Amino acid sequence: MSEKRKHISDHKWDQVLKSMDRREFIMASTAAGVLTMVPRFASAAAKTYKLGLLLPVTGTGANYADGGIKAVMGATAAINAKGGFLGKHPIEVSYRDTHTKPDIAAREARDIISRDNVQTVVGTYSSACAMAIQEIIHERKILHLAATSNSSKIVNENFTPYTYQFCPNSKMQSGSVVVAVAKMIKKNGWKSYVTIGQDYEWGRDTQKGFVNALAAKSGATKLKKELWFKLGETEFSSYITAIMASKPDFAYGAIAGKDNRTFILQAQAMGLFKRVAYPGGLISVTEMQQQKKSLPRGMIGLARCPFFAHLDQPLMQKYIKMHRAKHGEDAYPTDWACMHYDAIYGLEQR
Template identity: 25%
Template sequence: MQSIHLTKNENALITKGARRMRKTKGIWKRAAGVMAMAALLMTTGCAQSSTSSGSGSDDKGGGSGGSVKIGFILSQTGTFAPLSEGIVNGFQLYLEQHNGMLGGKKVEMKVEDDEANPQVALRKYRQLVHGEKVDILVGPISSAVAYALRDEVEKDKKVLIDANAAGDDLSWSKKSDYVYRVSFSNWQNGSSTAKYLAEQVGKKAVILAPDYPAGKEVLRAFKAAFEAAGGKVLKEIYPKLNTNDFAPYLQEASAEKPDFIYAFFTGSDGIRFITQYKEFGLKGKIPLTGPLEFGDELLTQPTGEAAEGIIAGINYSPYLDNEQNKQFVEAYKEKYGKLPNIFAVQGYDSAAAIDQAINKAGSLNSQDLIKILKGISLDSPRGKITIDPATHNPIQNFYISKNVLKDGAIVPQILETVENVKMPEASPF
């Protein structure tokens, strides 16, 4: 498998990437419109959605004409666009498998791009909630966006299924009765590999992440767990988000002569970092480790051999051996022509959570839904997950894995399982 050599022809790749991002934005806007129209046509009389708020309606039928309107706030352009694509793909696959229905109601989808910008996200939120009158929200990608949305959903009593944003305080100081996460937290993501790395790889590490909330929270969790296990962080390095050239940061990190480097980057940033790590000559000299993103298809597929040897803490792989995952992978490959990543699973599980909540609540009333969402369990492709009533975060397995090259593809080889990883009920920081 060939790696992507971003630094050798950076301008051409950036131009190509820009074109793809513009195409992605247009495609998703058209897709959202088509799906919304299709759902409306399936709904008797193409009726309009209910204008009542999530908290005030006692209508056991929910939305208009037996429909449920779902509003998505995702980052469809920029670094996080591939993550959003996976979430929508997974959600749509679940709908296809359930006749376009959740909780017995036809689904109308409204998808908006927040551009990973909290202010844009707030504007799109108001458009969806106060303009489109959506019943339930799904998203976002960015922790910064999630923190901005939290007070709005609390005020409007609107249920938000957090399909990705991993901000720790959504389970701690900013926990809301209306926000339930089906992905993972930055604390889980950062801490899962720390003990193993301290015991099996080395005691001295340099850690890197983008300079934004998720990056800082992942490194905070890793550092605390790593040093508790006897390790020492020599240096923390925070490049800006959307960095194109990591060479200065790789030079700074390698100069510390660590036993290994631990890094958190995702989306296009992650592809560039892994590729440039090899090009800079560090692959094979200083072990590269990271959280789940570094063992996920989203990064390992495009980076190929550059990702070989990375040790990561994953919570999903298309190679996990369980029946639910086998069926999911087969269906996903048939529909999209590629293997699913964790973000596709998060979209799939978002739909499953909504489906179960509406079915059991018998209502779209937010107060009825949250009674079900607290403690809900899902048979996910990643295995069973349970939303902890105390933190609104999933209790789930993580797997220490090493990327190996097998039959021309990067496959995560499971080294150790960390079972039922559960967030602390209060911040330890």
């Protein structure tokens, strides 16, 4: 184990451990950034199914990944209570922290496949991280369940038969947003807009999908400016000032994770949303929970997999009940939790 990994330790790692139920799993190793969870009641004769989980507890994706980690552990514990996959293969989970960095995600993917012999990898957060591990996945012929990363390139240009996307891809997402925004353009007489996005795979692909779909739907609407910022940006004042200086009728943001929270808070403080409409940005259950007191009321946004849109589904009803029982009466699952829960049950049905 590298010296760097030995010394990675902070309260975020403790939060991961707290989400694990010690009655259901034995912690085989708890080095910082490395964790293996063995089913507590697996029989000696049972052949375990080894599952790798690559999600960040550090970096801009950590606030979304928290729900995914809890969902995977909850789903695998429930399946193990019935004997595991097919009723006879208890699931062993090996976890790695990707730090929301493609190079680390690739390194950890190689390690978790070679060292822990996992049969399926779940993750990661950030489309750049997902694409970084796909070559490894393809080479080793390991299943890959992408339950958050949704760049369309993951299943199109970067196609491999071993990757399955358990979320709408960025073109689907942008296209659905354009349907709503085009109606708002017509209703309000909007003529121009600007975009702001994270300068990496998902941000670029999502912005491109929005711009192209809007051009086809509302060709007269002019794109005045494109603004791009690095992943993990903490100071948005210059970008917000540039948006207001352009005097667009509306702005579209391709922003996610902690960056999304920071941008919304700073934009609100600078009065952006009083001067420029901001429709179609990501407002998932995470944003609603973490910014419940500060999120601007009346803002129209996108949620990728909100639990409240699927209340008629038996599996969602089961998941909400389990999640609240485990994490508290007011703890409802996030979009990212729901998609990871769905991915595990998708694997169960394989």
